Amino acid sequence: xxxxxxxxxxxxxxxxxxxxxxxxxxxxxxxxxxxxxxxxxxxxxxxxxxxxxxxxxxxxxxxxxxxxxxxxxxxxxxxxxxxxxxxxxxxxxxxxxxxxxxxxx
Amino acid sequence: xxxxxxxxxxxxxxxxxxxxxxxxxxxxxxxxxxxxxxxxxxxxxxxxxxxxxxxxxxxxxxxxxxxxxxxxxxxxxxxxxxxxxxxxxxxxxxxxxxxxxxxxxxxxxxxxxxxxxxxxxxxxxxxxxxxxxxxxxxxxxxxxxxxxxxxxxxxxxxxxxxxxxxxxxxxxxxxxxxxxxxxxxxxxxxxxxxxxxxxxxxxxxxxxxxxxxxxxxxxxxxxxxxxxxxxxxxxxxxxxxxxxxxxxxxxxxxxxxxxxxxxxxxxxxxxxxxxxxxxxxxxxxxxxxxxxxxxxxxxxxxxxxxxxxxxxxxxxxxxxxxxxxxxxxxxxxxxxxxxxxxxxxxxxxxxxxxxxxxxxxxxxxxxxxxxxxxxxxxxxxxxxxxxxxxxxxxxxxxxxxxxxxxxxxxxxxxxxxxxxxxxxxxxxxxxxxxxxxxxxxxxxxxxxxxxxxxxxxxxxxxxxxxxxxxxxxxxxxxxxxxxxxxxxxxxxxxxxx
Numbered sequence: 001x002x003x004x005x006x007x008x009x010x011x012x013x014x015x016x017x018x019x020x021x022x023x024x025x026x027x028x029x030x031x032x033x034x035x036x037x038x039x040x041x042x043x044x045x046x047x048x049x050x051x052x053x054x055x056x057x058x059x060x061x062x063x064x065x066x067x068x069x070x071x072x073x074x075x076x077x078x079x080x081x082x083x084x085x086x087x088x089x090x091x092x093x094x095x096x097x098x099x100x101x102x103x104x105x
Numbered sequence: 106x107x108x109x110x111x112x113x114x115x116x117x118x119x120x121x122x123x124x125x126x127x128x129x130x131x132x133x134x135x136x137x138x139x140x141x142x143x144x145x146x147x148x149x150x151x152x153x154x155x156x157x158x159x160x161x162x163x164x165x166x167x168x169x170x171x172x173x174x175x176x177x178x179x180x181x182x183x184x185x186x187x188x189x190x191x192x193x194x195x196x197x198x199x200x201x202x203x204x205x206x207x208x209x210x211x212x213x214x215x216x217x218x219x220x221x222x223x224x225x226x227x228x229x230x231x232x233x234x235x236x237x238x239x240x241x242x243x244x245x246x247x248x249x250x251x252x253x254x255x256x257x258x259x260x261x262x263x264x265x266x267x268x269x270x271x272x273x274x275x276x277x278x279x280x281x282x283x284x285x286x287x288x289x290x291x292x293x294x295x296x297x298x299x300x301x302x303x304x305x306x307x308x309x310x311x312x313x314x315x316x317x318x319x320x321x322x323x324x325x326x327x328x329x330x331x332x333x334x335x336x337x338x339x340x341x342x343x344x345x346x347x348x349x350x351x352x353x354x355x356x357x358x359x360x361x362x363x364x365x366x367x368x369x370x371x372x373x374x375x376x377x378x379x380x381x382x383x384x385x386x387x388x389x390x391x392x393x394x395x396x397x398x399x400x401x402x403x404x405x406x407x408x409x410x411x412x413x414x415x416x417x418x419x420x421x422x423x424x425x426x427x428x429x430x431x432x433x434x435x436x437x438x439x440x441x442x443x444x445x446x447x448x449x450x451x452x453x454x455x456x457x458x459x460x461x462x463x464x465x466x467x468x469x470x471x472x473x474x475x476x477x478x479x480x481x482x483x484x485x486x487x488x489x490x491x492x493x494x495x496x497x498x499x500x501x502x503x504x505x506x507x508x509x510x511x512x513x514x515x516x517x518x519x520x521x522x523x524x525x526x527x528x529x530x531x532x533x534x535x536x537x538x539x540x541x542x543x544x545x546x547x548x549x550x551x552x553x554x555x556x557x558x559x560x561x562x563x564x565x566x567x568x569x570x571x572x573x574x575x576x577x578x579x580x581x582x583x584x585x586x587x588x589x590x591x592x593x594x595x596x597x598x599x600x601x602x
Contacts (some may be wrong), residue, residue: 025140026147036144036172041179048183067150068143 009093010034010042012086015075016097018052019083024070031097043073051079114163118145121170128177130184137180141173196564198475198537201528205482212489221496221506224363225431236392237305238405238421239367248422249368251276253388259379261388261409268396268407273298273305274379276386277369283348290335292372294349296386299323299376304391307365311343312358324355326374329362329501349375362501366424390421431495434507435488435514442518450523451582455530458585464534472529475537479525487517531570533563534585540570549574556580566592 007015017028029039046052052073062069075083087094122141129137148169152162194200216222242252258274275297282292295301302309309326325347327336336342345356354375365371368387392400399405403423410416446452454476464472491514495506531539540561547557558573558580569586576582 024147025144026151029148030151036169037175038172040172040176044176044179044183048186068139068146070143070147071140 007086012090012093014042015083016093018073019075020097023072050076051082118166118170122173125173125177129180196539202478209482209486212486212493215493216489219496221500222492224501236397237424238390240388240390240419240421243418243420251385251387254385255382258388268393269390270393271304271391273301273389274386275301276384280350293370295371295374296382297374297376298379308361309358310361313343323377324357326357326360328360328372331372332359431492434511438511438514439518441515445519446522450526453582455583457582462587468535472534476529483521487514487521533568535567536565
């Protein structure tokens with residue numbers, strides 16, 4: 001697949017992080033250790049390629065917790081397939097990111 | 106860190122985000138800024154929990170915000186990529202078919218929304234009995250003129266007939282009408298034989314007349330327009346008494362809108378015995394099998410021998426033309442448009458090329474399929490669009506609407522087909538994109554010494570089209586030049602086709 005061949009290490013890392021439950025920009029930054037100037041543009045490209053999809057958190061939830069609403073990201077079906085392929089290409093990525101319960105949006 | 110320093114950093118971070126947002130595409134800017142502000146809030150929260158609030162943490166926050174600039178630039182680049190994709194779509198075969206689909210869908214759904222089109226397309230309106238003709242004087246210039254005196258009709262009816270087994274008569278006159286307390290009106294009344302509706306096979310709404318009494322019951326049938334306007338659409342109209350002229354008659358029912366296709370606009374039909382009728386009117390006759398076999402192209406010549414007045418020449422015109430409906434008119438206009446097409450454009454598809462190179466079978470098949478798809482989408486669109494135009498302002502059948510449909514359908518079919526051929530000639534045979542960048546080549550004054558015309562090129566670099574300004578014996582029609590792979594480097598976005 002073309003998308004599998006083009007997926008960079010950074011993009012694969014971000015996909016792993018989202019799959020592991022780090023579903024918003026800053027949490028992905030914290031988990032991967034990548035700077036904001038790398039993480040957010042990479043997420044824009046992943047969204048353009050329809051590997052991830054974004055969705056705003058409900059305002060009522062954010063209001064209840066007295067914080068601004070977050071934009072959450074989740075993998076699409078194509079994203080999951082690409083992630084599986086990237087596991088074969090970057091086998092060590094699995095060890096870098098611990099899995100976490102996916103937060104309910 | 107001092108509160109003033111923190112305040113300054115906060116403002117700086119806000120300023121960076123605000124400035125960076127200017128790079129983000131306009132439509133996405135507000136959402137982008139909202140996301141980054143939310144992220145900054147969470148980043149700040151996390152940093153203050155993890156560490157003491159120092160210059161170091163503020164510098165970290167500033168670095169975080171600088172990343173927003175890169176993000177905004179990326180977003181802008183992605184939007185440019187989208188525009189390039191749009192530019193690639195522009196002029197493509199897919200764009201052309203999509204536009205035609207849009208035209209078709211719009212005209213189709215509009216036609217289903219317009220009450221006039223819905224009423225006109227109802228098949229019940231054209232269900233008249235077969236083998237019916239209208240008998241007229243053979244020398245009448247117009248088939249809408251009343252030419253038969255009622256006395257002649259009575260005489261024919263009384264004779265033994267081999268060619269006809271049913272006759273009906275009607276004449277139209279303006280009469281005063283009064284319906285109870287609702288007021289007095291001026292109606293166009295058709296004084297008709299008792300069997301007129303029965304002979305024609307026209308439906309009558311709200312009729313309570315028993316089947317065996319059909320064609321024998323005197324009374325009045327009102328048009329749908331009169332029923333709506335003067336009777337307020339009363340569903341219990343059957344049995345009501347109305348005064349038409351000097352006679353008090355009972356209303357039998359309502360003729361559905363658009364069902365009356367015979368000459369004359371009528372508000373009400375007064376069904377009465379033939380002995381009560383007078384004047385000049387129209388005669389409807391039903392042909393026997395023998396009579397039907399004498400019909401030639403929807404017409405039949407009739408000679409009536411009358412020892413007292415001499416022979417009379419009459420003409421019988423079939424109802425088929427009158428009850429054609431919109432589909433019949435549409436077919437007629439398409440035929441006319443196909444006949445007229447060569448007069449306004451060349452019907453050639455401009456397939457000639459400079460060399461012996463032949464495009465692949467799949468390319469040629471694709472080109473023909475594309476042409477068929479265009480025509481296949483255009484023609485139904487013309488049908489529905491012509492109906493939309495004709496019945497935009499009217500809700501029932503009218504001669505005016507039929508004329509508008511005829512003209513609209515013919516015009517759209519003619520110029521639509523012209524466009525289809527023109528478009529086909531200007532599409533690259535390899536990728537079906539429209540050729541672009543026209544360039545004038547040669548001098549008009551040297552037409553007969555050298556080539557003079559326009560050159561257009563396929564944006565994907567497959568072909569070059571040469572169109573002569575003046576057709577000459579050595580360069581009559583447009584020609585394609587297929588570009589080989591040595592041209593590829595000129596076209597950055599060329600595909601393999």
